[in-house]
Amino acid sequence: MTIASLKFRVLYRQFLFRLMDVELLSASASGDASELLGQFGALLVFGSLVLSMGAIGTVYVTGEPGVSQEALAAVTWSSERFMVSVTMLVVGVFALLSWDSTFLDRRDVLVLAPLPLRGATLCAAKIAAAASALGLTVLAWNSLAGFVWPLALAPPAARESSRRCG
């Protein structure tokens, strides 16, 4: 590993942690980075689990015999819109909470400026940390709902064929 990539990794880890460093969580994480990331991920997965519960009700509606194609399409579209909206909301709330951590703050400057670091490495690590944090948030949020909802919204015929295959 080159020196530049090692520095990038060290900074990336610090910045990623600080993006997740929401006061609500960091108080109980007591300085443990992996614990804090775990808590943050668990919080999102729990939200995803709650969201997946809605899929059960949908299965009953779309599984009824004699459901018209229009009604099925309406349920599917509204559910998809709901999923996309909720994901956007979660990303928005996360961006709001971590807004201060997205840029170098006074602490970063005082800690990192006396060290021999290139500006490009600092910026790349910050951007990578912000992109990763948003990506991980979307992934964790949709980890369960992303599987359960497509199954629930599949047309009855497809569900029937998958049951037969299984």
Place this chain on the structure above:
Amino acid sequence: MTLELRNVSKRFTGILAVDSVSFEARAGEITGYLGPNGSGKSTTMKMITGLIETTAGDIFFDGKPIRGDLHGFKQRMGYVPEEPYLYSHLSGLEYLIMVGQLRDLPAKPAARRIDRLLSLLSLHGDRHAPLSAYSKGMRQKVLLSAALLHNPDLILLDEPFSGLDVGTGLVLRSLIQELAARGKVVLFSSHELETVERVSSHVVILHRGKVVADDSIERLRTLMHLPTLAEIFAQLAVEQDTAAISGEIADLILYRW
């Protein structure tokens, strides 16, 4: 090896914080940088470390302008800032490992050095505790360890005794002398004039952003016919009548209404 400032100035939106400051700090010598609050000491330190840009003038280290190779200069510099800012979610050990990695130090020897530094500064027992739980003095010790970890040629100490207990303060005082004796350039600012007088061979006194004295303490004593650095400092940089002000404050709080 010399740190040299030539006519360095810093202006903050109309306020001239540092006004054409020039001095030299040489290897093997401890240069005390003194001045009242707001005289521009920390601003000068921040300009030397590259934390803030100079408005005018140049800073040279080892004969070369630091702006020419700031990255290379920072590899040779250790800095203890006035404000003990740290990543408080890390433990003392994690913080020093991070600094070692960012300074390209080899992992195993750096780990051994960190372990030894933490032991010598009585932090070994708390090395896994988060920095948020450290006292100010403990944070200062971490900053000192971080500044010395890479064996720098230039050591900048901005109020290094702040928050330290008596024992550690005495260790630091000896350490500064030891480092200078081993050929390091040491520049330190402090309000503890007695310590500066004991430790420094050369002092620079700043007042309202300007250098008002730049000489050895011995020569200043002789020139000004004053016995102590405190009296020299009071004559050059203290404008207030300290006895009158303290008397007025006492009168004010003791007044019965």
